Amino acid sequence: MSDADRLVVVSDDPRYDPERLRESLGCRVEPADLSTPEALRTNAADADAVVVNVGSTVPRSVIEELDLTVVARGAVGLDGINVSAAAEHGVQVIHVPDYCxxxxxxxxxxxxxxxxxxxxxxxxxxxxxxxxxxxxxxxxxxxxxxxxxxxxxxxxxxxxxxxxxxxxxxxxxxxxxxxxxxxxxxxxxxxxxxxxxxxxxxxxxxxxxxxxxxxxxxxxxxxxxxxxxxxxxxxxxxxxxxxxxxxxxxxxxxxxxxxxxxxxxxxxxxxxxxxxxxxxTPHAGWYSAAAERDLNDAIAGDLARAFRGEEPRGLVDPDADWL
CATH class of the missing domain: 3.40.50.720 (NAD(P)-binding Rossmann-like Domain)
Incomplete structure (x- = not known):
């Protein structure tokens, strides 16, 4: 699959910069509501990868229904993402552990x-x-x-x-x-x-x-x-x-x-x-202008690595003790 044919659906969370992701990846990047499993099923039905927000839940049922290769979250924590189900279905889970x-x-x-x-x-x-x-x-x-x-x-x-x-x-x-x-x-x-x-x-x-x-x-x-x-x-x-x-x-x-x-x-x-x-405070501890930039750059870089068949830097080990 060529880069231009890939579709990344990114949460409409304002922390994400779809234009920056689009420029970095050279593929289609569409913002959408991904806040619930139902929204994921509807708005990411044709996606190759999704970038979800901190509060999004990605359960086993969604992973089984969608034909994803990557689930990314711009955060350290992974609560709500069924990492083990993703591993079973060959879906890479990416987080950004060091941006903030x-x-x-x-x-x-x-x-x-x-x-x-x-x-x-x-x-x-x-x-x-x-x-x-x-x-x-x-x-x-x-x-x-x-x-x-x-x-x-x-x-x-x-x-x-x-x-x-x-x-x-x-x-x-x-x-x-x-x-x-x-x-x-x-x-x-x-x-x-x-x-x-x-x-x-x-x-x-x-x-x-x-x-x-x-x-x-x-x-x-x-x-x-x-x-x-x-x-x-x-x-x-x-x-x-x-x-x-x-x-x-x-x-x-x-x-x-x-x-x-x-x-x-x-x-x-x-x-x-x-x-x-x-x-x-409204989950604002992560924010600075530099952290926001680093977050989007890290996600773009890891999605590009995943699409090239390389190991993303923020790839989550499903067997990690802390999960």
Whole structure:
């Protein structure tokens, strides 16, 4: 098949640049709604490859029905994509694991430090004419605190490197990373339960898998101290959001900063909205102009490699432990 005959259907998510993909690949590139399995079946019926968004679900049934060679996602996480079914049907799954490492690490540090100092609540007070320094929730000294990091991939390692000069100690829970690697970042490897018992604050960077779904739950919040800030820039489903809302309401933890939620976009009446102890951003941690450019270049490059019969740099191993 010639390049001109191929069809790539790309999600109408604004992070993707169809014109850039078209110029790079020399084939037909059509934007379309790919947000649901039904939309995939309808809008990618003739596609050779699809580029789906973060929230798209690509189940076994879609992989079996469509005649795809590649499923690509412009993100690190693969939740919702049936990678094993794709492998069974000869469909390559591609992700982009390294385009926004600096940005997400910076975002996590920003959420953590802002909330640990009570800045969003103080700013809201001042804007409302309430000139009051009294803390909105328990606030400790950053230099005296211990930060617990859940999962220790490339983003979490950058977060740890950034936050360590600000705090007393960093603990890491990740059973898939060698202790020696964790210690190379001047952090202490511990189990998840011990991390929750010993940490003052928690930063979650885990991918969403059956093992991690809901792992930051009521028990975890009960183990944390009442001044704890909980940050999640990994995947929304890793944190039990209802348990978090309850923990905030009863004072088990102090504040939460979330760039990811279990359902995106969330309902307007989500239980974590409208609180001065919660800071929610719209899955924007990945963004910078440079990251957006790198994302589209990486997808275009890997699609081109796949079409040439070469191994894409972001090819997903269906047997990887973290899936």
């Amino acid at each position: 490492l600096e940005e997400v690490a910076d975002h996590a540090v920003g959420l953590f430090t802002a909330l640990a100092r009570g800045i969003p609540a103080y700013a809201d007070r001042a804007a409302a004419g309430d000139w009051d320094w009294q803390p909105p929730y328990p606030i400790g000294r950053l230099a005296d605190c211990t930060v617990g990091v859940v999962s220790f991939g490339p983003i979490a390692r950058r977060f740890a490197d950034r936050v360590l000069p600000l705090v007393d100690d960093v603990l890491v829970a990740d059973p898939y990373v060698d202790d020696a690697v964790i210690r190379e970042h001047d952090a202490e490897p511990v189990g998840f339960d011990a991390l929750c018992r010993r940490a003052d604050h928690l930063s979650v960077h885990a991918p969403l898998t059956e093992e991690t779904r809901g792992m930051v739950d009521e028990d975890a919040f009960d183990a944390l101290p009442p001044h704890a800030v909980v940050v999640n820039t990994g995947r929304g489903g890793v944190v039990d959001e209802e348990a978090l809302a309850t923990a905030l309401a009863d004072g088990s933890v102090a504040a939460a900063g979330l760039d990811v939620l279990a359902a995106e976009p969330p309902a307007a009446d989500h239980s974590l909205f409208g609180r001065d102890d919660v800071l929610v």
